[in-house]
Amino acid sequence: MAFLALGTPLPALAQSSDPASFDPEITTILKNWMTENHIPGMVFGVVKDGRLAYVKTEGVQDLVQKRPVTPDTLFRIASMTKAFTALSILKLRDEGKLALDDPADRYVPELRGWTYPTTDSPRITIRDLLTHSAGFVTDDPWGDRQQVLSQTAFTALLRAGVPFTRAPEMRHEYANLGYAILGRVIANITKAPYRSFVEQRLLTPLGMTASGFDVLAHPKDKRAIGYRWENDAWAEEPTMKDGAFNAMGGLETSATDYAKWLSFITSAWPPRDGEDTGPAKRATVRQIMRGANNANVFHRYATGGGKQCPGALAYGMGWRVITDCDYGTVLAHGGGYPGYGSHVMVLPEYGAALFALTNRTYSGPSQPVWDIAALLTAKGVLVKRVEPVSxxxxxxxxxxxxxxxxxxxxxxxxxxxxxxxxxxxxxxxxxxxxxxxxxxxxxxxxxxxxxxxxxxxxxxxxxxxxxxxxxxxxxxxxxxxxxxxxxxxxxxx
Incomplete structure (x- = not known):
């Protein structure tokens, strides 16, 4: 589905080549990386001009039946779920249900009795949670294993309070706990489970009918089974059911469905007149780039990234926001999870996005995604939009x-x-x-x-x-x- 059919067409991009023209080169990059990293199965896609312009599958979705990966194979995308959570928060903001600088304990009462690290610590806000600047410690891999935590147990955890690593708003530190709390914010405001809001207000309008959080209800023959590599062999990871930490990493989707999400995201650029018919306003989508000012030097995830030109990296709202010397603004995020690894790279100035999903624990495929982006840019497949001259x-x-x-x-x-x-x-x-x-x-x-x-x-x-x-x-x-x-x-x- 090309999301652009739902609204005003984007200004045309310069004519460029079809990604499929470079299938041999793309295949080589993917296969080499899979071999080096012991990946059972993988799907890679390019979203361009509002559609899934290219998709490549390799390997198997399960090692027992040896079913091959297809564009419709379902993968857990782990932390790439955070983008859906962040946009849900922004939608509630648009509807007047919250403000980003509201204290989070206004919506999650269990936070009100917390002891902060200093007497002058500010109360955690919704924005602090969105940008990972609430003062929580980095919690990979602990947070990943909390996916199955019950809502009752999560309530008890919050009521007891958590230790801080520093005062809020001092720096960015990636914390899954913060996004789990955002899931509770959404649930308390809507008086329904977090997953209901995402599924009904984002997934359904975009036609992402195969995607969702209740993975045990999804057809097993469509699911990529998650594996870890240890002792020179693959071992199956236990399937984690939907739980209280789903807002930080619980979504399961396919390349076919995820491309619809990326078509919608990329359609928000450039700003323009015309109908605004998506599940969120274009201006709201563009706000995902805005976040904390705790920028760091960034070296590309690509091969030889440390030797390439440096950029700047900060965390927006559910996305890492990169200022790259060639691509300009890049929105990127990885997904690491027991049994799965994923990466997405959105190029707003090109009207394009690239992504890869795998079924091996913490096998984030950022390197091949960025390597293929470089290949397709050099070959004229990915072309930056030209700013019109007034x-x-x-x-x-x-x-x-x-x-x-x-x-x-x-x-x-x-x-x-x-x-x-x-x-x-x-x-x-x-x-x-x-x-x-x-x-x-x-x-x-x-x-x-x-x-x-x-x-x-x-x-x-x-x-x-x-x-x-x-x-x-x-x-x-x-x-x-x-x-x-x-x-x-x-x-x-």
């Missing part, structure tokens, strides 16, 4: 070309912001232009401007002796005026 930016770029050709700023008369003549006089503009043109030699000025937004852009002109790297920055005035113009010369090596 009429105002185009008009001022034409003026910038005239300024360069004429050697004066006469073409800007009456169109500049009040700071412009104060920052450089007309006489000095003529001087700087003449000096720069002498350095560059003749330049080809017909290249288009690349928009950074409606009010800013950059351009590159090839010249006899090098290039001009130019900038146009408009001012937030009505009528729109020019606040800055630059022509930086770069000589040939």
């Amino acid at each position: 009429a105002d930016l185009a008009s001022f770029y034409t003026a910038a070309q005239t300024v360069w050709t004429s050697g004066t700023i006469d073409a800007l008369q009456g169109r500049v912001a009040m700071n412009f003549p104060m920052d450089r006089t007309a006489v000095n503009w003529a001087k700087v232009l003449a000096e720069t043109k002498a350095k560059s030699g003749t330049c080809e000025t017909s290249a288009p401007i690349a928009a950074d937004g409606a009010l800013s852009g950059t351009f590159t002109w090839k010249c006899e002796k090098g290039s001009i790297e130019g900038t146009v920055l408009l001012a937030p005035t009505k009528p729109i005026t020019l606040q800055s113009l630059g022509y930086a010369f770069e000589g040939k090596d």
